[in-house]
Each structure stands twice: as structure tokens, then as C-alpha cells.
Amino acid sequence: MPVKPTTEQIRKIAERYNMQMSDTDLAFFEGLIGASMETYSRLDQLVEPALPVQYPRTGSYRPTPDENPLNAWYQKCLVKGAETGPLSGKRIALKDNICLAGVPMMNGSATLEGYTPEFDATIVTRMLEAGGEIVGKAVCEHLCLSGGSHTSDTGPVSNPHNPAYSAGGSSSGSAALVVAGECDMAIGCDQGGSIRMPSAWCGAYGLKPTHGLVPYTGICSLELTIDHAGPIAATVEDVALLLEAIAGPDGLDPRQNGITPEDGYMRTLVGHTRGLRIGILKEGFGWPGISQADVEEMVEASAHRFVETGASVSTVSIPMHRDGIAIGTAIAAEGALPVIGYNGAGTNWKGYYPTSLMDAYARGRTFRANDLADTVKMYLLLGQYMQDKYQGHYYGKARNLARLLTKAYDDVLQTVDLLVMPTLPLKATPLPAPDASREEKLMRTSEMITNTMQFDVTGHPAMSVPCGLSEGLPVGMMLVGRRGEDSTVLRAAHAFEQMSGYMVRPQKIAAVV
Secondary structure (H helix, E strand, O other): OOOOOOHHHHHHHHHHOOOOOOHHHHHHHHHHHHHHHHHHHHHHHOOOOOOOOOOOEOOOEOOOHHHOOOOOEEEEEEEEOOOOOOOOOOEEEEEOOEOOOOOOOOOOOHHHOOOOOOOOOHHHHHHHHOOOEEEEEEOOOHHHOOOOOOOOOOOOOEEOOEEEEEOOOOOHHHHHHHHHOOOOEEEEEOOOOOOHHHHHHHOOEEEEOOOOOOOOOOEOOOOOOOOOEEEEEOOHHHHHHHHHHHOOOOOOOHHHOOOOOOOOOHHHOOOOOOOOEEEEEHHHOOOOOOOOHHHHHHHHHHHHHHHHHOOEEEEEOOHHHHHHHHHHHHHHHHHOHHHHHHHOOOOOOOOOOOHHHHHHHHHHHHHOHHHOOHHHHHHHHHHHHHHHHHOOHHHHHHHHHHHHHHHHHHHHOOOOOEEEEEOOOOOOOEOOOOOOOHHHHHHHHHOOHHHOHHHHHHOOOEEEEEEEEEOOEEEEEEEEOOOOOHHHHHHHHHHHHHHHOOOOOOHHHHHHO
């Protein structure tokens, strides 16, 4: 039952809003609030609707280091879905920000440790109905706020090509497990590049779908306008297969307004790109102090190879692409504040609210705030300062500018069908040493994000496609398509996959794990 506020608590709230109240004023409002609290007592007596849990599951457990050489599993479990279906025989790992009933969820943070959802996310139900088999929860970065794989409170996730190097984040475990062959496919989530970044550095195929195509219900949010969930797999065919199973509105996610799936993604994998126009984005290359020549040369050469599959290739320019980081940072810092700084879900949206998860978030913030990673603390401090000082002005301006950024891409995507650029301008970096400075650890969380965050802001589908190895580490090429035309991205990725012969799981990777 909700506890009525004291006079002193009301006084502090009034002061926060610069209201000067006499003792008489406080007594007056204390009485009004006390009466209103009776309605909250009634809410405690009502039963809220729950998301369904349809398939039995065996007990989960934390794997031993021998079972977990990359430190990429948080929990192993076994949840078998329908006996038949398009995902029959497919072993699937879930990023550990996705609710799976009966299996502990940590979202990379000790502040959530001990929480176990009692419901399944919508996409979990869909994968099980399609015959998939969920085999565990993959480690993700601390509250999903890192592009490196060293911030989870369970320890760093190693790159399957070289365990001394980063796997990328924040869906670090998802990509590493796919490449290591410990699952057939995985789900990642992406607010700044968190599907595509680990896919690029580990050498997997990872698709951030059009915003709203895949329901986010039952998944830990960061900011509703940039939340995306999508597939990571060892083949484009498996990416398309998983997307078919999870895409489409669920009636509970406001991110899905007006977004419907295309008529089958598998059927678009025709092995060629005849008739497609590929545009190499000039501004996606040459980031000062960050871009590596071998990465850019490999991506540009790979882009020109689309001619071999029937496409035309040209160079295009979108100057505003370089401003996307500033726009995205303002949206993420202030927009995520109600979620990471409050209750994990925020307010002011229609849909399913995971109240047990919200309670767990609130407890963590109240009692274990000092255990938050420096990345999270930085976002909380920056976001709160900007809100206190400027009352959302810069968030609002960034969201307005996001329309211009979206239009800039849309305009060029009328002249070409796909944009191409490096997913990340540099190869995987060494994992920070345990005694590395706080500054180095923070730098390693965001230095790689230059080309990815823009498309979380605009919602365009974007996919990382492995295009080779340099110095033993994968290089990812990013394909970006029109909103709602994920099939075109998949078609081109499949054609390149067939032509390139790149193997996501070469023998030497199997030897590492």
C-alpha cells in the first residue's frame, strides 16, 4: 500500500519546483494528497494484465569458466518452443536485457542482479512459437551503455578471433556466441550501434531493423525513439529467417506506429543485386584520428564489388551525416534519463509496462547507485544537468534536427537504393587492462560509434556485413536502406555473402573457443 508523504517530504518537493509554501500551505496540500492516495490503494487491489508464458523451461545456471571461455554467457538455460516451425532446430541466445520468464536477468549491472522476470518479451514468445530453442542469456554491457565489451559487471567479453581484443558492445555476448558457434542466432538491441558494432568486430551478420518493425515489449529500454531489437547470425539467411519470426506489431509497443513487415524476407535472397543502385557515402569515411586505412580500403573495395552482382555503384555525399553524433548524443543523454535514472521504463507512452522490472531498477538506483558503471554515471550527470539547466531545450532541438537528418538520408535514398560505409572506422581494440585509467576505459566505450548512431536516430534499417579480415580481425561494411525496406538491405547482404565466400566460423575460431 502506498505510504502518504510527510509534511517535510512535501516541503522538499515544493522547494525543488521553486514553490514557497507556508506551514498553512503545506498542511492544506498534505490533506489533499492524503485523500488522493486512497485511489492508489485501490490500484493495489486490482490485478494487472501479464504477458504470456507459454512453454516450459528448465532451470538456468551460471556456466563455469570452462563452459564459458569468452565470458559471453550470463545464464544458460533450455526453453524449447513448438515442435515444428521455421526456427525448428535453431539455437537462440538472448541479449540479457530481454525478459525471459524464470531466468535471472542482469542487463550487465550489479544493480539489477537477483531480478528474475515472470513474463516473456513478445519476441521470445514469437521465436518459441516458430519452433526456436532458447539456450541462454548473452552478456551485455552495463545497462547497454558501451560500444566496448569491458563494462559488464560479470567481466569483459572476449573477441572470438583474439580473446585479448574487444568483442564490441553493447550486444557483446550475442555476437561473440554466434561467431564461436555456441548458438545459431542471437538477438541484440541497438540504440547507438549495439547490434552492428559487435557484429562488425566479431565478424557476424547483424541487422538493426527499421525502427518499430520488431516489437520492444518486455525489453529493457534506453529511449523509446531510438530503441531497436534485431537479429545477429552467421548467415544472412538466418538473419532473414529470424526477422520473419519476430517482426510485426504486437499492439503493445508505441514504437510500432504504422510499421508493418514486408511480404517475406527470405524470398528476397535471390543471390544478385541486378537493378540496385549502391551509393558509397563520402562522409562515412575519413574520420580524423579514428579511421584506419586498411578498414576503409577494404570497405570501399567491397562496395565496388557489388558491380559483380549486378548493381551500379557511385559515390554520394550527405554532409549532415557528420552532425548525427551530436544529435544522437543529446537525444540519448536526456531521453534516457527517465529510464536509466528512474525506473527502467519512464512514463508518457502507451503500452506494456514491466512493473516488476521497474521496481528492480528503482531499488538498484536507491541502494546501489555507487555500483553503476562510469558510462552510466556520466550519462546520468550530463542528462540531469542539461535538464536542470536548460529544461529539455537541447533535447527538443535535437529531436527537431533529427527530422532534417532523416530527410537528408531520405533524399539521397531516392537517387540510390542503399548507402555503404564502414560499420566502424577501426578494427577491434585491445581490451583495457585491469589497471587501465578511467579515462581509457571510457574512451573505449564510444570512440567507434561515428557511423552507427545516426541510423538509430532516423530509424533507417542498417546491417553490418563482414567483408574480410585485416591483421586477423574482422572488418564490417554497413548497408543502409530506406525505412521499411529491410528486404533490400538483406538482398544486397546475401548477394555479397554469396560472392565473397567469407566464413563467419573458420576453423581457427573454433580452436580458440
